[in-house]
Amino acid sequence: MAIRHTTILSAALGAAFMLSSAAQACTLDGWTAGGIGTITGSPVAGGPAEAAPNNTIRRYSGLCGMRATGTGNFVQNDSPAGDQIFRARFYVFTSNTGGAATVYQAGNAGTPGVVSVASNAGTQITVTPVGGTAMNFATTASRWYSVEIAMNSTATATTGDDPIAANTVIARVAGNGSDTVAQQTSAVTTGSLVDFARLGCISNCTGNVEFEEYESTRSAGTAIGRLCRGDMNADNTRNVLDAISVFSNINGSFSGGQPDVNEDGAVNVLDAIALFAIINSASPGCP
């Protein structure tokens, strides 16, 4: 699971962290390297190229994902520092059972959930900002969904390709084999600050939940966006070269890219079929 934090404040850039993959075993070191975060409980990194049982951990992109089982198993990153403009995107596999589990928080010591995200037993993802209203997105159980939040708790709207109104959180959710992004907005309490971000089974969590591709920025005007389903070589389109790579992954030769085209948590012939449908359309380029 790749973690990239890019701080865009007066052109200063933060460090980038990559979860080790390919030649190395999957680890969560990227969340704690240099003392920038902590691990609570026992979330586990894994992927299809790992030894059992970690080879059952689902991955969305690349070779590694993270699984958290039950409440109190999550990673935390402390590199935010009193941020009022904050963006984050992650992928969650909606396999938890037993009610609404808190799977993401961006907040501070006094208010851990300035923005919190809950996954409700596969039926709904809810994004709730402090001082705002819950934004509910219908989901299907056991599917990958991208969740992106964009927060501006200042009294001034931001500008750019993806501006955020003053005192507003934008939430975007998409998945289950569709690139259609559902978007809602809500108010957030003025002056709310983000000092850390948590990802995993934070509270009220039953069963396994998997997570992937966490990315966070402080960009005032640029969205993070979704990864491109079926793009196996990062050339921003889908063609026969990607189909060949998907077949390789199906046959056990794993690689980077996004082979789970239908986002059902498995890489098999259904993904090849879904990819062919994209290739055969008039718009095979990435959205």
Added chain:
Amino acid sequence: MKFVSLSASILFLGLASSAAGASPYELVMTASKSSAGSGGLAFDVISDGTATGLEIRVDMGLAEGAKAKVDTSGCAKSLPSSHAGSCVFNGKEVVILVYSNNNDLLPTGSIDLGTVYFSGSASGLAKGPAVTSFIAGSPDGKPVGSSIFSEK
């Protein structure tokens, strides 16, 4: 038959140019068109056995909002037993895919991808069909050299 004899002569051209260092994969599109705006596009690929999959995109040259009848039933049907294929008209382009579930290599030599037939009013076909993309992919998902030869 016309297409067979043309393919044979074009195959000769392909092999001769291979000796001169041309791309390992050559797509040959042979077009025939009647005065009524109907016609056929025959596709052959000259293979050197290094690719496992092919993708060909043909812009049918339709005028904005025009409709044409495109028959792909005779396309990508007689492939080597190691490969499957599809031939789809998406309203603008014909997309031909040839692939192997096991990423087996295509055989060397000439591979007949069949013929696409089209018909439409003279105003519907604003310009002649043209190949816009030809990709031959190796088993590791990388493109191998490819080139296009069209005879109209």
